[in-house]
Amino acid sequence: MVKTSSERDLIIEKNLGLVHSCARRFIGRGVEYDDLVQAGCVGLIKAVDNFDESRGFLFSTYAVPVILGEIKRVFRDEGTVRVSRSLKDRARKILSIKEQYSAEHGAEPTVSQISVMLGISPEETAQAINAALPVFSLTSADDDEKNSEFDIPSCSYECEISDKIALKQVMNKLDEKDRQLLEYRYFKSMNQTDTARLLGMSQVQVSRREKALLLKLRRQLI
Secondary structure (H helix, E strand, O other): OOOOHHHHHHHHHHOHHHHHHHHHHHOOOOOOHHHHHHHHHHHHHHHHHHOOHHHOOOHHHHHHHHHHHHHHHHHHHHOEOOOOHHHHHHHHHHHHHHHHHHHHHOOOOOHHHHHHHHOOOHHHHHHHHHHOOOOOEOOOOOOOOOOOOOOOOOHHHHHHHHHHHHHHHHHHOOOHHHHHHHHHHHHOOOOHHHHHHHHOOOHHHHHHHHHHHHHHHHHHHO
16 A cells, blocks of 8 residues: 555654664663664665555564664674664773772772762663673674673564564553453462452453453554
């Protein structure tokens, strides 16, 4: 189906969330977030231009692998993980703090202690510490070696992300009470009795509604 320029722009704008969802998966791998988003947007545009809605798939199911492919291209083009200048500067500060602390206390400071000294979150501290580690190749590996935690995500990883995003989109279209029922049961691991109490329903009503909702989601995600 041929799209007009305005229709194309609208679809791109409505699905920018997919780009950010994919880009966030690569935070801390040595590429600036803005660069990840820019590459993801290229993938989104390609997905919009090539998506065939007549095949009956959700747009997100088709778009996510394309977006991830463009983001991974950034890493492949570089050959290795790049560490930003800001991360390098922060890593040097942390090294200085660790040396000074060790000299005064006879032991290295914890991540939490370092984060307090620098006035940043523990997550940012851990990211900077990792940035100071030796650089690993993202594209080359010995034949005897398996994929490591530094490898670019595999197809199964892409499928997992795609499924999660597709499920989120479908659930957002449900009525609030139906969405809460599924969240209580499958995201908070609550039993049907407790779910019924919170929603003002009987256990039997929860059981029946849950089965109907799962069938509905399954049909929409096929």
